[in-house]
Structure formats: C-alpha cells, structure tokens
Amino acid sequence: MYRCSYCGSTDIVYDLSRGYTVCTNCGSVNDIIYNSDSELYSRISYPEELSAIYRRSHNNKHWHQEEVIRLDSIGKAYKIYRGLVSKKRLKKGVFVSNEALQDLMAGRKPSRIFDHINNKVVTEFLERSPVLKKVIDIMKEYPSIYSRTTRGKAAAAYIAAKMAIRDPVSLSTVSRFFNLSMVHLRRIKRSLETSKDLLSKISYIEDLSREIAEADMFIKKHLGS
Numbered sequence: 001m002y003r004c005s006y007c008g009s010t011d012i013v014y015d016l017s018r019g020y021t022v023c024t025n026c027g028s029v030n031d032i033i034y035n036s037d038s039e040l041y042s043r044i045s046y047p048e049e050l051s052a053i054y055r056r057s058h059n060n061k062h063w064h065q066e067e068v069i070r071l072d073s074i075g076k077a078y079k080i081y082r083g084l085v086s087k088k089r090l091k092k093g094v095f096v097s098n099e100a101l102q103d104l105m106a107g108r109k110p111s112r113i114f115d116h117i118n119n120k121v122v123t124e125f126l127e128r129s130p131v132l133k134k135v136i137d138i139m140k141e142y143p144s145i146y147s148r149t150t151r152g153k154a155a156a157a158y159i160a161a162k163m164a165i166r167d168p169v170s171l172s173t174v175s176r177f178f179n180l181s182m183v184h185l186r187r188i189k190r191s192l193e194t195s196k197d198l199l200s201k202i203s204y205i206e207d208l209s210r211e212i213a214e215a216d217m218f219i220k221k222h223l224g225s
Contacts, residue, residue, distance in 0.1 A: 005030050122154045122178060125218055131211035132157040138201050145191045145198070151178045156188045158215060163192055164202040165209050177219045 003010055009025035021031045100110035126132055135157035139146050145160075147153045155178040162169045171185045192199065202208070 004028060121222060122151050125215070125222075126150075126154055128218060129211060129215045131205055131208055132161065132215065134205050135161050135202055138198065142191075142195060142198055145188065145195065151180060152184070152188075154178065155180055155185065156192070158212075159185070159188055160192050160199065160202055161205075161208060161212050161215075163189075164199045164205075165212060167209075167212065173219065173223070176223055 004012060004023035004026060006028045007023060007026040009023055011024045012021055012030065013024055022028065023030055103110040132154060136146075136153050139153070139157060139160065145156055147156055155174055159169050159174065169189070171182060171189065174180070174185055175182050
C-alpha cells in the first residue's frame with residue numbers, strides 16, 4: 001500500500017490531469033507522475049475506486065457510515081486542492097498546508113496556503129534551539145539581514161551565531177538543511193560580515209556556544225551525516 005512519505009497516511013490520490021500524487025491528510029505533493037502517454041504511467045497501481053467502497057457490503061453499519069463520511073471529506077479536500085493547483089505547478093516538497101485545507105473546508109480564509117516541507121523541520125529546529133529565537137529578535141533591528149521567510153530567518157540566525165562564536169560555517173551544509181541557495185547564503189554571510197555590532201550583541205547571549213553545538217547535532221542528525 002502506498003503511504004505518504006511525509007506523514008505516513010495511506011490517503012493518497014492520483015491527480016492524472018496535473019501529474020501529481022498528493023496526500024489528502026497533510027496536503028503534500030509526494031511525487032510528480034507522468035501522463036497517459038508515458039510508459040511509467042502503466043506501472044502505477046491505483047487505489048480502489050471510491051464507488052466500490054460505497055457499494056461494499058459490511059456487517060458493521062457504524063463503520064460503513066464513518067467510512068462514507070471519511071471518503072466524503074477526502075473528496076472535498078481533493079476538490080479544494082485541485083482548485084488551488086489548477087493554475088500552479090507545484091515543485092516537489094511544496095504542499096498545501098493542512099491548516100489551509102482545514103480553513104478552506106470550514107469556509108475560512110487561510111493566512112497562507114502553500115508551504116514547504118523544510119519549514120516543518122526548521123520550525124522544530126527553532127523550538128529545540130531557543131537561543132536562535134533570541135538571535136532572530138536581535139536581527140529585527142537589521143532589515144537588510146532580517147528575512148521574510150522562516151527558513152531565511154533561521155538560516156541567518158544560525159550563521160550569525162556561528163560567526164559570533166568564531167565557529168566555521170559550512171554554507172553547503174546550511175544550504176542542504178534549510179533548502180536555500182548558495183547565492184542567498186553568501187549574500188547573508190556578506191551582510192553579517194559588515195554588521196560587527198550585530199555579531200557583538202549576539203556574542204553576549206548566555207550559553208550561546210553550548211546551544212549552537214546542540215543545533216549542529218540536530219542538523220547532522222537530520223542530514224544523516
């Protein structure tokens with residue numbers, strides 16, 4: 001049975017017209033598939049038709065009612081998803097966030113629709129590295145360095161903290177973990193090199209070296225290095 005590579009759910013649907021396999025549980029685009037002219041198309045094994053499950057007799061009436069409700073919910077989520085991606089080709093790793101789907105299904109307007117799977121990892125990274133949140137707060141005073149995205153903020157804070165304690169920074173490792181381009185990271189590093197007062201403020205944060213060492217371990221573990 002095909003499972004979502006991000007959340008493990010088996011609620012996977014195949015959008016043949018757009019060329020995606022998408023998880024209706026977390027909204028992630030799991031893979032980019034080919035159209036019917038491709039030989040790879042014929043190798044894909046498709047889930048049972050929803051109508052077959054509706055027709056299936058089952059001794060447990062309560063189970064059947066729950067299954068119908070679940071499938072109706074999946075269908076509604078999928079319809080919303082199709083509407084969102086009809087004019088946009090998503091890159092692998094980009095997904096419609098679960099919060100956005102829930103809001104749209106409830107008739108609410110979400111603050112943000114599309115997200116990147118790396119943002120989930122970075123959010124966990126920041127939760128485990130409170131010192132980087134302190135660095136980000138300090139960086140708010142420096143608009144040229146302060147990024148609009150979560151990944152950009154976290155990457156800049158991590159690089160700044162490493163520079164503040166005079167610890168070598170591997171931009172290639174930072175690029176892999178935060179999924180940011182080397183060009184972007186070099187620009188951040190150059191800006192930090194000309195902001196000595198910022199680095200000085202960061203260097204006074206308590207337990208900075210210890211917490212950055214723990215952040216390094218988190219990154220190594222995530223990258224499998």
